[in-house]
Amino acid sequence: MNIRSNTPLVNFAATAALVALSVYLLVVGQQLFLPLVIAIVFWFLINVLASLIVRLRLGSVTIPRPLCFLAAVLVLFAVVGIIVQFVSGSLNDLGSVARVYEANLRSFWQSLPFTAEFPAGGFSQVLTEWLDISAMITALALTFTGLAADGVLITIYVGFLLFEQGNFNQKLSALVGNPEREKRVRRIIEKVRADIQKYITIKLFTSALTGTLSYLILRLLGVNFPEVWGVLIFLLNFIPTVGSIIATIFPALIALAQSTDGIYLSLTVLILIGALQVTIGNIIEPRLMGTSLNLSPVVILFNLALWGYIWGVAGMFLCVPFLIITTIVLSHFPKTRPVAILLSSNGQVDLPED
Structure with a gap:
């Protein structure tokens, strides 16, 4: 048997x-x-925020760097705490009227002329279970409760990371050893940092814009709990594709559930929020992103499904940064660069000196 001829197969099996x-x-x-x-x-967000605060000046006085990090920590954890508390409290308020909404949705479904043709245990039963708003609210509440329960551990990890980051350069030099290899590693790290920072910055802006405009639209239309849907739309827009779809359908579903004759309100919400999502997500955001985040939409969807399976909702939020890191790292090595090309949108990736 020729061992060399089987080497690619062995490598593939091992991988x-x-x-x-x-x-x-x-x-x-x-x-x-x-x-x-x-x-x-x-x-990472604390470091980005601290670097922005460093650029601020109080007259001719420069803010000391330790105070910038302290301010960044306080701002970030305050914002996260406010969002978690707001969403948790709002979900409790929404839960108090969930049964009324469910009854209105079932009444609307049963009033449709073709529903009698569906067997009781078939599609109609599946749809009835899907209209269980109470179960949806409970699932969302459990997600936020789980994140809050890990808050202490996350805070401890963040503290140690901030404490250790001062020694990162020395550790990297000692770990890599070779100056040329160290230069390549630093180039990878800088590329990862720059691309993720750009992605998060643009995504924060577009998601905040979408959430704010959605809140104004829903409030003007008289949809219940518009501030809740504004915040949830802001958060859901960090989940690629699927998040935008849910952020469009769910407010329309709630508009329909407000009363037994809310079909016109629901269609108006669906059209306006859908048009807003398409405009910002498919026109404004790609122009802001440019070609720097050159990721295949199909790969993003697969990556979304993979990380959703691995870590649930949290994995869906993290899937794009993970994909950015993977693509950048693979593109910096000749043997793995073909994989990076497959992950890209147009087949063009940065080609660093090997």
Whole structure:
């Protein structure tokens, strides 16, 4: 048997086994890894926010860097705390009228002329279960409760990351050793930092714009709890494609559920919010992103499904940054660059000196 001829097959099998093992460990170790990853995200945001605060000047006085980091920590955790408290409290208020909404939706469904043709245990039963608004609210509340429960551990991780980051350069130099290799690693890290910072900055702007305009539209139309849908639309827009679809359908569904004759209000909400999502998500956001985040939409959807399976809703929020990191790292090595090309949208990736 020719061992060399079987080498590619052996390498492929070893890679597939390693990927499968990694996915298994991520699923099993969710309680261990997810708080750490969220802490790294917060640590990254704190550094970005601190660098912005450093640029501010009080007259001719420069703000000391430690105070900038302290201010960034306080601002970030205050914002996260306010959002969690607001959404949790609003979900409780929404839960008090959920049964009325469910009754109105079922009444509307039964009033349609073709519903009698569906068997009781078929599509009609599936749709009735899907209209269980109370279950949706409970699932959302459990998600926020789970994140809040990990808040102490996440805060501890963030503290240690901030404490250790001063020694990062020395550790990297000692770990890599070779100056040329260190230069390449630093180039990868800087590229990852720049692209993720750009993605988060633009996504924050477009999501905030979408959430604010959606709130104004829903308030003018008289939809109940417009501030809740504005915040949820802001958050859901961080989930690629699926988040925007849910952020369009759910307010329209609630508009329909407000009363037994809310069909026209529901269609108006669906058209206006849908047009807003398409305009910002398909026109404004791509122009702001440019070609720097060159990711295939199909790969993004697959990545969304993968991380949604691994870490649920939290994985859906993190899937694009993970994909950005993966593509950048793979593009910097000749053997893995073909994979990066497959992950890209147009087949063009940065080609650093090998």
